[in-house]
Amino acid sequence: MKKTWKIALIFTVCISMLLAGCSGGDSGSGEEAVQENNAPNFEPYGKYETPVEFTIGRNTNHVNNLPEGDTIENNLATRYVESRVNVRAKVAWETDDMKQKLSLSMTTGDLPDVMLVDREIFNQLVDNDLIADLTEVYEKTASEGIKEIYGSYGDFLLEQVKVDGKIMGLPMTNIGNQHQLLWVRKDWVDKVGAELPKTLDDVWNLARTFMEKDASGTGKTGGFIMDQNAMNFSPVFAVYNAFPGQWIKGADGQTVYGSVQPEMKAALADLSERYKEGLIDKQFAVRSNEEKEALVINGQVGMLFNPWWIGYTNYKESIKQTPEAEWVAVSAPVDDAGKFKTIRQDPIGGGIVVVKKDYPHPEAIMKSINLTTDFLYSLTEDAVQYKKDHPDELLTDNSRWNNDPTQIPMQVDYDDVLKRYYEDIMQAEESGDDSSIQEDRIVSLRAYQEFKEKGNDVDANTYGEYLSRIEGQREANNPNLEVIPGAFYGTTETMKLKWANLRKMEEETILKIIMGETGLDEFDKFVDTWHRTGGDEIMAEINGR
Known part of the structure; x- marks a missing residue:
């Protein structure tokens, strides 16, 4: 790792630059002034003069709808980020078992610059002082779009990744109203x-x-x-x-x-x-x-x-x-x-993005996330126009672009996105004007229109789009x-040791009672055993006793 004085020097340079007036607007356009050198640049869309690269550990990629010649490191989504801020991602490794791979990497000290981790690994990285404090990065470099999305959860979401008041990771989101x-x-x-x-x-x-x-x-x-x-x-x-x-x-x-x-x-x-x-x-x-x-x-x-x-x-x-x-x-x-x-449900969905502590440009990670989110959801005119200017570089099956082939496969969305999405479609359909609908929702509007015209005489994918985006989203927001x-x-310390056995006992007991293999009195025995074999310890840890 770099020595403390080097980190201090970097931040000294950063502060000097900010005092010199190098901060700017959050426009998201491709016309931002290029940063004169590669000192930390906190502008949400500020472009570096020379490429800034980061390495990332990823789950094994199974995307097979990229145009010929494109890869997980080089495709329309990644090129958009590179063209706007000069930030590049390099895959350090791919794995089918992220937890095992990261545990090994922590042991050897061979961590990539960026990782997507679950709560357990997140806590281990924090406890071992291996990841960067992203508080300043989030406050100064997160786009208005990202802040608005996170803000839709109130304080509920970011509190999940704060340690002693510091933001130690950027959570992927688990949107609301995904109940049965x-x-x-x-x-x-x-x-x-x-x-x-x-x-x-x-x-x-x-x-x-x-x-x-x-x-x-x-x-x-x-x-x-x-x-x-x-x-x-x-x-x-x-x-x-x-x-x-x-x-x-x-x-x-x-x-x-x-x-x-x-x-x-x-x-x-x-x-x-x-x-x-x-x-x-x-x-x-x-x-x-x-x-x-x-x-x-x-x-x-x-x-x-x-x-x-x-x-x-x-x-x-x-x-x-x-x-x-x-x-x-x-x-x-x-x-x-x-x-x-x-x-x-747990507001964190899919994991938490963390940055290795000695990585010199944590703000570059935030820029990548800003522009990737703009791209995925067509949040800015620049992102919309970029995709229009590169029609031959879209996904080969014309599907909605997801987060898999992006620099950081991170997905964030509004807590109430199902309501926003449904109302967007309904307003466009009722007005007959789809010019104001968010670009990524056009496919759902078209499916709705085709279903209204043909009923079940549509292909299964169109029917599925209608079923989820119209029928499902409508009912997910039922006023009752x-x-x-x-x-x-x-996860508490005792949960790490005992939760798997407690859950297994719970599921087996519920299953046996429902199927009539045992009577209701078995539930009382289960409750007693649960408390005695770790449940009380876990509750005490959660309640701070």
Whole structure:
């Protein structure tokens, strides 16, 4: 590492430059004055005179839709950043096991300049004083677009990466409203003369009616498919005010674990009864994901829980097998107060971008993120025009550009982006003017328009785009939604040692109770064991006791 006096010298030069008036506007255009030398340059879009390079450790790239000759290091997205600020990325290594690779790199001291890490590795890097304080970089170099996106989370997001008040990483974001929705075959509802469900009784009654009247017409109409850990049934648990797998605030204000609260028993009793009745797939515990998908695609299942993005899964293929299929999303079941409850997920999605402590240009990393975000979401006129000027360099399948082939495969978006996205499409469609719609949303608008014209007589990808971006996003923002803040998202010292065993015990107990392999009294035994074998230690650590 460089010696302390060298780091001090760099910042002395930086301060001198700022006092000399080298800071500028946050325009994002390609016309910024070129920086005269390669001393730190905090301008969000300030260009270096000579290239500034950083190395990055990445997950193995599986992108296969780049134009011939383009690579993960050299493509339209990376060239945009280079052309505007003269910042280049070099892949240090790729891996299928980032945690193992970074753990080894920390041991050998061979860390790349930039890393995308999970919370556990982030904490290790901080504890070993291996990464840079990015507070000044964020405050001075983050674009207005990035700051606005982060700001949509309030203080909630950046607090996750602060240590002693310092910003030690830049989080990827996990947008809001990604909770489970109830997806229902509306054509089946009409066929059996029923109505879309609201309450939990409505949900079970509709599933029962589908099966009794063989709504599929196959003689094999099935009940709900369920994930092996039952977490996709969180809306059912929430009706009972139970929140398995989540850290929540207890009545006394202390953080408690949802899976060991007494409300769980009533929810498990209900699910066990419905499983026994056959309203839940009797083979859910042993079916592969492909087998579960096949039940839906082949038209044997007409109700399932899935988030808004169902159209980007294989379920969209159902219109190939059953062209009359009409899937709709419903915020059900609601509780006695008419609320559809969910817990706010961890705001950090995909990891945290960190910079090696002795890297001389941490502000260059922020510039790369600024311009990459502009490019991905067409946030500036310059980014829009750049893509228009290079039509032959776009992705070969004309898909929406994602973060994979960028310099830093980091994705950030507004907490309420689903609402913004949906309203953007609706306004453009109602006005007949798509000139103001954000460029990356045009594909969804076109899918909506084509679906309105042709119905299910569209290809599966167009149907999936409609299903997620119109039906799913609309319902994800249902006014009856009540989002409950999570109380804790991190990892404590005891969790590192004992959490895997506690989770395994939890999942096995829930599974056995639902399937009737053991009685409800097993839940009480599980709770007692959970507290004694690490749960109480973890809660004490979380609550600072």
